[in-house]
Amino acid sequence: MCDCQSKRDALVPQIAVITKIRQDTDDVRTFRVEKPTGGRCFDYLPGQCAIISVPGLGEAIFSITSSPTNKEALEFSIKRCGRLTDYLHGVEAGQQIAIRGPYGNSFPVEGELKNKNLLFIAGGIGLAPLHSVINYALDNRDGYGSLDVVYGARSTQDFVSYEELSQIWPDKPNVRVHLTIDRAEEGWEGHVGFVPKFVQDLAFSTDKTVLVCGPPIMIKLTLAALAAMGFGKEQIYTTLEMKMKCGIGKCGRCNIGSKYVCKDGPVFRCDELDELPDEY
Amino acid sequence: MLKINRERFEELFTLLDKQGRLYLPVAKDGKTDYAAWSAGSAVDLAATVTAKSPKGLFFPQIENLMEFTRTGNKLALEARPLPVEKTIAFGVRACDLASFKLLDKVFLKEPVDEYYAARRANCTLIGLACSEPEETCFCHAFGIDLAEGEADVRTYQVGDELFWEAATPKGEELTAAVSGLLTEEASGAAKVAKAKTAVREVFQKMPLAGLKLSAEKCKAPNEIFADKAWEELSKTCIGCGTCTYVCPTCHCYDVRDHDGGERVERYRCWDSCLFSDFTNMSGGNPRTGRLERFRQRYMHKLIYFPDNNEGDFACVGCGRCLQKCPVSLNIVKVARALGVTENV
Numbered sequence: 001m002c003d004c005q006s007k008r009d010a011l012v013p014q015i016a017v018i019t020k021i022r023q024d025t026d027d028v029r030t031f032r033v034e035k036p037t038g039g040r041c042f043d044y045l046p047g048q049c050a051i052i053s054v055p056g057l058g059e060a061i062f063s064i065t066s067s068p069t070n071k072e073a074l075e076f077s078i079k080r081c082g083r084l085t086d087y088l089h090g091v092e093a094g095q096q097i098a099i100r101g102p103y104g105n106s107f108p109v110e111g112e113l114k115n116k117n118l119l120f121i122a123g124g125i126g127l128a129p130l131h132s133v134i135n136y137a138l139d140n141r142d143g144y145g146s147l148d149v150v151y152g153a154r155s156t157q158d159f160v161s162y163e164e165l166s167q168i169w170p171d172k173p174n175v176r177v178h179l180t181i182d183r184a185e186e187g188w189e190g191h192v193g194f195v196p197k198f199v200q201d202l203a204f205s206t207d208k209t210v211l212v213c214g215p216p217i218m219i220k221l222t223l224a225a226l227a228a229m230g231f232g233k234e235q236i237y238t239t240l241e242m243k244m245k246c247g248i249g250k251c252g253r254c255n256i257g258s259k260y261v262c263k264d265g266p267v268f269r270c271d272e273l274d275e276l277p278d279e280y
Numbered sequence: 281m282l283k284i285n286r287e288r289f290e291e292l293f294t295l296l297d298k299q300g301r302l303y304l305p306v307a308k309d310g311k312t313d314y315a316a317w318s319a320g321s322a323v324d325l326a327a328t329v330t331a332k333s334p335k336g337l338f339f340p341q342i343e344n345l346m347e348f349t350r351t352g353n354k355l356a357l358e359a360r361p362l363p364v365e366k367t368i369a370f371g372v373r374a375c376d377l378a379s380f381k382l383l384d385k386v387f388l389k390e391p392v393d394e395y396y397a398a399r400r401a402n403c404t405l406i407g408l409a410c411s412e413p414e415e416t417c418f419c420h421a422f423g424i425d426l427a428e429g430e431a432d433v434r435t436y437q438v439g440d441e442l443f444w445e446a447a448t449p450k451g452e453e454l455t456a457a458v459s460g461l462l463t464e465e466a467s468g469a470a471k472v473a474k475a476k477t478a479v480r481e482v483f484q485k486m487p488l489a490g491l492k493l494s495a496e497k498c499k500a501p502n503e504i505f506a507d508k509a510w511e512e513l514s515k516t517c518i519g520c521g522t523c524t525y526v527c528p529t530c531h532c533y534d535v536r537d538h539d540g541g542e543r544v545e546r547y548r549c550w551d552s553c554l555f556s557d558f559t560n561m562s563g564g565n566p567r568t569g570r571l572e573r574f575r576q577r578y579m580h581k582l583i584y585f586p587d588n589n590e591g592d593f594a595c596v597g598c599g600r601c602l603q604k605c606p607v608s609l610n611i612v613k614v615a616r617a618l619g620v621t622e623n624v
């Protein structure tokens with residue numbers, strides 16, 4: 001007989017509370033989530049995800065935006081793009097939700113990324129998973145070389161985490177932030193143009209390890225640009241997005257080839273991606 | 281060997297049902313499926329393959345997992361207690377018994393599916409050797425012996441006699457509990473051995489007897505994926521999901537909420553990779569068409585699952601998809617067309 005009373009199934013979440021909401025852009029808000037009694041819901045690594053429940057609307061998976069070095073809370077930058085995210089965008093601080101995780105693998109911050117010069121390339125909401133790595137590297141500054149962040153958004157109104165991008169990160173030693181927007185705007189003196197081209201213009205040396213996140217088309221073109229610049233596939237990491245339900249490799253939904261994005265991903269090194277059928 | 285005669289089956293079922301809730305093949309509305317036994321049930325031990333697989337005993341088609349209660353901006357959550365009821369499954373065939381081992385590889389892998397694990401642990405399996413394999417059977421292709429399933433108790437039907445043999449400590453415990461109905465027959469072992477040989481011989485002459493699957497001898501996964509044959513194969517699939525529904529090893533599920541106002545019930549239910557919204561996301565659907573979805577089911581069974589599970593295919597050769605697909609598609613056709621068989 002099973003020892004039934006003490007066990008809790010992995011699909012059962014814990015209750016948490018949204019303690020702070022920041023409006024980043026028109027359609028992106030960043031939510032701070034804690035246990036109802038205060039404190040962080042669980043430990044995790046940069047790049048890992050959590051599944052957020054809104055009873056009645058179901059569950060959705062999000063990458064954790066905050067760095068694990070932030071011990072007090074989890075943060076999620078969430079774009080409005082469906083029923084559950086619509087709901088989240090409508091709530092106020094104090095609202096309880098349910099959460100489970102962490103899920104998936106992580107960027108190898110204590111492995112292959114250690115002591116490397118890192119180049120982060122993000123488009124739109126793709127900054128969310130990289131944000132966790134960037135702050136992790138900044139909080140463990142001796143463990144990493146130079147940090148370059150290339151970030152593109154539709155307009156100046158669409159930068160997520162603008163305060164960190166414009167004021168906090170650029171002030172740190174050996175960190176450079178390169179921002180670009182799609183179309184010229186009055187008052188914007190920075191770069192205008194799409195990310196892949198911008199990356200090429202910036203002519204980075206190939207001694208860097210690259211982390212790319214963003215919309216699929218941006219990822220595809222950026223990978224092509226990096227290849228043209230001489231970066232090898234084994235130097236580049238990215239994340240995949242797939243529909244998910246269980247988050248634990250059982251429901252079958254996120255299966256691509258022999259991998260389950262929810263547990264073997266979301267982070268893949270680009271040479272590993274080549275082995276997967278083109279179904280993402 | 282222990283045995284019981286057919287005329288005492290009702291007594292046996294009555295006594296078994298006292299040891300744990302008894303499930304067995306019951307004929308109803310012209311088909312036979314596993315159902316909870318009650319006095320007078322039309323128990324059908326002649327049907328070799330039930331319409332649906334018995335996977336629902338451990339992985340129900342629909343099950344409530346938890347309930348949320350909303351009060352203002354506060355939430356409370358109560359997980360459904362894990363099932364504690366003892367159960368007995370009687371009459372389970374070798375292919376279905378083997379399918380549980382495959383489901384275990386999914387559900388008992390960390391993090392363990394506690395609902396499945398509890399049901400599995402609470403169940404005592406009584407296997408029944410096949411005596412009349414069907415034309416669609418090909419369990420041998422997966423090393424399964426139709427005359428010898430892996431159960432807690434193994435039973436063999438010979439004429440009107442049912443021979444009974446405990447194979448595990450759990451099986452011995454159950455045997456002790458029903459021993460009052462079982463009698464010892466000295467010539468039993470010889471009768472059973474003869475019956476086993478006979479049915480294995482019959483099986484040798486069945487249409488799919490020559491079929492052999494080989495994961496090693498076939499082409500590389502990406503070549504199979506890109507094979508032109510998928511187009512022709514998937515052309516007539518209507519995406520009804522019948523094959524996944526009846527299959528003992530298909531385990532995809534969905535998690536959904538039923539919103540009852542203050543209370544929300546979260547449940548899990550079977551799902552199918554053949555349904556168009558299975559992978560549909562706000563950002564698009566990576567498997568847009570019938571071909572892609574059909575290919576996913578069979579790539580998973582023949583390539584991906586073996587790759588993750590020491591070469592085991594996600595199929596036990598029960599033949600249900602051969603019997604039930606409305607347009608006669610099935611795993612044998614697919615395996616042959618793709619050269620996953622050793623002898624096409």
Ligand code: SF4
Binds near residue numbers: 527529
């Ligand atoms: S794929 Fe077909 S033959 Fe194989 S286990 Fe499933 S239903 Fe049975």
Ligand code: SF4
Binds near residue numbers: 519522523605607610
């Ligand atoms: S049963 Fe046949 S038609 Fe229905 S989804 Fe399966 S392969 Fe397609």
Ligand code: FES
Binds near residue numbers: 243250252253254260
């Ligand atoms: S989300 Fe269920 S298997 Fe990955």
